[in-house]
Amino acid sequence: MEDTGVRWRSLVGLSAVWVPTRLLLLLLVFKVFVFPGPDVTGDVSVIYHGWYETLRGGTFPLDDVTWQYPPAAALAILSPALLPFLGYAEAFFVLALLADLAVLAMLVFTGTRPGRSPRGAWVWVAGVPLLGPTVYARYDLMVTAVAVAALLAGARRPRVLGALAAFGAMLKVWPAMLLVGVVRRRAWVAAAVTAAVLAAAFTLAMPGAFAFLTFQRDRGTEVESLGALVFHVARQFGWEGEVRLNYGSVEFLGPHVSTVSTAALTLTGMAFGWLLVWRLLAVRFLPHTAADAAFVAVLLFTVTSRVISPQYLVWLVGLAAVCLGFRAGTMHRPAVLVLLACLVTTLEFPLWFAHVVASDGLGVTLLFVRNGLLVLATVLAARELWRSTARPDVVEPVRPVTRSEPADTPATAR
Numbered sequence: 382m383e384d385t386g387v388r389w390r391s392l393v394g395l396s397a398v399w400v401p402t403r404l405l406l407l408l409l410v411f412k413v414f415v416f417p418g419p420d421v422t423g424d425v426s427v428i429y430h431g432w433y434e435t436l437r438g439g440t441f442p443l444d445d446v447t448w449q450y451p452p453a454a455a456l457a458i459l460s461p462a463l464l465p466f467l468g469y470a471e472a473f474f475v476l477a478l479l480a481d482l483a484v485l486a487m488l489v490f491t492g493t494r495p496g497r498s499p500r501g502a503w504v505w506v507a508g509v510p511l512l513g514p515t516v517y518a519r520y521d522l523m524v525t526a527v528a529v530a531a532l533l534a535g536a537r538r539p540r541v542l543g544a545l546a547a548f549g550a551m552l553k554v555w556p557a558m559l560l561v562g563v564v565r566r567r568a569w570v571a572a573a574v575t576a577a578v579l580a581a582a583f584t585l586a587m588p589g590a591f592a593f594l595t596f597q598r599d600r601g602t603e604v605e606s607l608g609a610l611v612f613h614v615a616r617q618f619g620w621e622g623e624v625r626l627n628y629g630s631v632e633f634l635g636p637h638v639s640t641v642s643t644a645a646l647t648l649t650g651m652a653f654g655w656l657l658v659w660r661l662l663a664v665r666f667l668p669h670t671a672a673d674a675a676f677v678a679v680l681l682f683t684v685t686s687r688v689i690s691p692q693y694l695v696w697l698v699g700l701a702a703v704c705l706g707f708r709a710g711t712m713h714r715p716a717v718l719v720l721l722a723c724l725v726t727t728l729e730f731p732l733w734f735a736h737v738v739a740s741d742g743l744g745v746t747l748l749f750v751r752n753g754l755l756v757l758a759t760v761l762a763a764r765e766l767w768r769s770t771a772r773p774d775v776v777e778p779v780r781p782v783t784r785s786e787p788a789d790t791p792a793t794a795r
Contacts, residue, residue, distance in 0.1 A: 395499075399506050446629070487530060521692040521696065540568065563671050601632040624740075653678075668709070673712055677759070
């Protein structure tokens with residue numbers, strides 16, 4: 382009875398925060414209230430809507446270099462058709478709200494199981510509104526819902542984890558990293574089969590399903606990325622490059638940009654090399670290891686990427702929520718740093734994005750703080766993952782065998 386009372390109070394508390402914060406987000410994207418800075422809803426009402434019309438014609442936007450997404454992203458762009466009684470943008474915002482609610486429901490439900498905690502639900506409820514209206518004006522929230530569902534299903538249904546991870550990767554690539562810490566072969570087989578079936582289906586059904594790979598290859602250094610700090614500082618000393626809208630984002634163009642972009646790709650390769658070494662040396666795979674490894678992998682991908690768009694942070698909030706949903710989880714400090722980074726992200730975009738583009742003192746300071754928080758979160762998360770799985774000194778010591786126990790029973794088995 383006491384546990385039921387605690388759960389009920391937790392649910393009431395979550396609802397008391399979720400309802401008003403999400404109502405505020407809806408009022409912002411519906412422009413009842415105007416959030417300062419650039420209009421973040423333009424991607425939906427203009428770009429997504431344009432893609433929607435093209436996709437309805439049975440082909441991908443092959444002539445649009447801003448289409449840089451895997452083929453299943455078409456499903457997210459076409460999803461507003463499920464609500465034909467609303468305009469395209471309005472339907473998209475409502476579907477984003479429903480995806481947000483679905484993640485909360487999954488975290489609340491799993492948080493009542495043995496060994497689980499409602500902390501994950503609180504991370505989600507608090508983290509999403511920190512990103513401001515941008516979070517409802519991109520389809521990343523829908524992808525995050527798929528990723529959260531995959532990780533939460535993984536403990537009991539590895540095939541579901543694999544299938545959902547593959548589907549998520551066909552939506553926006555990064556959910557493929559959910560498999561980094563998965564040891565069950567059934568999950569990997571399900572992922573391979575699902576990816577193959579989806580790839581074949583989209584290739585046969587619509588031309589240009591994988592044209593996005595070329596567009597992604599040609600991207601430069603986006604102004605909010607870690608590498609961009611080089612040019613923000615260089616502009617103070619007369620760097621002759623420029624800032625321009627390129628490939629769908631605001632990027633630096635000019636001398637040495639290609640060098641920094643190549644360095645970012647090299648760092649990404651090194652980061653995933655570290656993940657490979659970790660996987661080879663890991664000796665303990667606990668119930669929360671798959672979620673922790675996914676969190677670390679996506680953090681590594683984010684901080685070393687040539688682009689750190691504001692909506693990327695919702696990926697990290699979702700994965701952090703899953704990690705903290707385990708009572709024995711070790712990602713508390715990185716999760717807090719991610720939440721702080723979400724708040725600073727909203728300050729730099731959209732609130733003071735003009736200062737970021739201008740590389741003035743305020744803009745550069747905001748980027749140093751936000752990216753610094755992400756780098757620190759990455760280092761701490763990677764350290765915790767290594768300590769909890771790969772280092773021999775954290776394995777339970779073998780205690781002396783007593784007369785009441787068989788001599789051939791390992792202490793770790795007991």
